[in-house]
Amino acid sequence: MIRPMFGILVILAILSFPAIESRSHQNVVSSGIRFSALNCRKHSAILTDFGAVGDGKTSNTNAFKKxxxxxxxxxxxxxxxxxxxxxxxxxxxxxxxxxxxxxxxxGATILASQDESEWPVIAPLPSYGKGRDGTGTGRFNSLISGTNLTDVVITGNNGTINGQGQYWWDKFKKKQFKLTRPYLIELLFSKNIQISNITLIDSPSWNIHPVYCNNVIVKSVTVLAPVTVPNTDGINPDSCTNTLIEDCYIVSGDDCIAVKSGWDQYGIKFGMPTQQLSIRRLTCISPKSAGVALGSEMSGGIKDVRIEDVTLTNTESAIRIKTAAGRGAYVKDIFARRITMKTMKYVFWMSGNYNSHPDEGFDPKALPEVTNINYRDMTAENVTMSASLDGIHKDPFTGICISNVTIALADKAKKVQWNCTDVAGVTSRVTPEPCSLLPEKKAPAKNEDCAFPSDLIPIESVVLKKCSL
Known part of the structure; x- marks a missing residue:
């Protein structure tokens, strides 16, 4: 009797949405829009079926929820x-x-409300302990969010999400918030996620933040933010496993991509690393920050990150490792190749003194391990300084390998091109000549290049399905 009754309930549920099916057929399917997704859907509806008004003035929060x-x-x-x-x-x-x-x-734009009452206040992330903006423990929920979800796709044919961030930036600059600013998209404890073919504009803070997630694809996304506004990071995978970020264009006032995994004692206790991450075919402009940052919140660990075919223009640094005493955990097994750079402050940047902490409860003896960092096949022009590499006293960054890198200097370049402390590793075919802590590798020619994995992480083998509206 259980199975027949279940079947009847499913049929009744489907029949209860005749308007949705009818409107979808007339206004969406006939348009012939095709797109790629993890999974296609049997049912469709249009936002206007639920009373939404697209005039840019009427609140549609209830329409989206309904x-x-x-x-x-x-x-x-x-x-x-x-x-x-x-x-x-x-x-x-x-x-x-x-x-x-x-x-x-x-032609569709989701506009983020500037009415704070339309943004629920939620608890801080367990791996952070405090609000990321450093003011109080709470935070505004993200514009588009979800927890414990499976099989979620956010996509389009270049539709837009506009965070209308000026309101939030002004209040943050004046230190008028006791809550962390909202992000545009944040999904927690979820799996099988796709975010693709959309444009994100003027986020109040971070743009895309998958956290505690598995099997994530971020593909063909454009992120645009003023280069003068801090914390407008593009894509921040945080304590995630098996993530692919590809074919994205990001202009930001902060890191184009920031890889994270929790903050000091909270991240150490939560203990969830970011691992199996592939970043490829990224184009980035960020005059005040990095193309790809590893950290600084990395207290759950970061490992097995592959970065390739990246173009950076007018960006502060290429790949920056940020950590400090108190972070604990590790940044290891990092591989990067085929990076093209123009107008850079630094090419290589590692910071072991990134001393921002959630509170005074961190353990200064919790030292991070930074090892097996591999960079190869890179060119850069108009560079101010080739490298600033600062490990931690009595906790050096080791296993650094840099090969086949040519750096052309700016007219007003620094006199000292390589500043190295508490680091160890080797180099091969690198100009200008590296510091003495990274000596020329003495090995046969076939072994001169730094490592890059020949295998794929699982998410790179996923084939998207062809869907339609």
Whole structure:
């Protein structure tokens, strides 16, 4: 009797949405839009089916919530997709559901509300202990969020999410917040996630933040933020396993990509690393920060990161390792190759004194391990300083390998090009000549290049399905 009754309930659930199916057929499927996704959906609805108004002034927070609540009932019957059509859709924070696609059409803009009452206040992340902005313990929920989800796709044909960040930036600069600013997209404790083919503009703070997630794809995303605004990081995988970031274009006032895993004693206790991360075909502009940063919050550990085919223009540094006494854990097994740079302050930058802490409860004896760092096949021009590499006293950064790197200096370059303390490693075919702590590698020619894995991490082998609206 259980199975027949379950079947009847499923049929009744489907029949309860005739308007959704009808509107979707008329206004979406006929458009012939094709896109790639982890999974296609059996059911579709348009945001306007739920009373939304795309005038850029009317709040649609309830419309988003109502739509996702209704569509969540179809999760076990092939899943559902919500289409955001052309228009300006003002909204506060809302949560996604499993087996769900949010599709933002070309000409559609999701506008983040500047009304703080439309942003719920939530607890800090357990691996951080405090709000990331360093003011109080709470934080505003992200614009688009979700927890304990499976099979979620946020995509479009270059639709836009606009964080309208000026309101938040002004208050932050004046130190008027006791809460951490919201991010645009944050998914927690979730798996099988895809974020692709959308443009993110003017986030209040970080743009994309998957945290405690497995199997994540961020693909063909454009992130645009003023280069003068701090903490507008592009993509921040945080305590995540098996993540692919590819074909993204980022302009930011902070790190284009920042790899993280928790902050001091809170991150050490939580103990969840970021591992199996592939970053490829990234284009980045960030005059005041890094193309890819590892840390500084890395107290759960960071390992097995592959970075390749990256173009950096007018960016402070290429790949920066940031840590400090009190962080603990490790940054190890890092591999980078084929990086092209133009107008850089630094090419190589490692900082062992990044002393920002959530509170005074950290253990200064919790020293991080930084080892097996491999950089190869890089060119740079108009560079101020080739390298600033500072490990930690009595805790040196070891196993550094740099090979086949040519750096052309700016007209007003630093007189000392390599500043190295508490580091150890080797180099091969690197100009200008590296510091004495990174001597020329004495080995046969075939062994001169630094390592780069020949295998793939699992997410790189995933083939997306061809879907349509």
């Amino acid at each position: 739509a996702i609540s209704k569509l969540s009932q179809m999760a076990t019957d092939g899943g559902a997709q919500l289409v955001v059509p052309p228009g300006k859709w003002l909204t506060g924070s809302f949560n996604l559901t499993s087996h769900f696609t949010l599709f933002i059409q070309r």
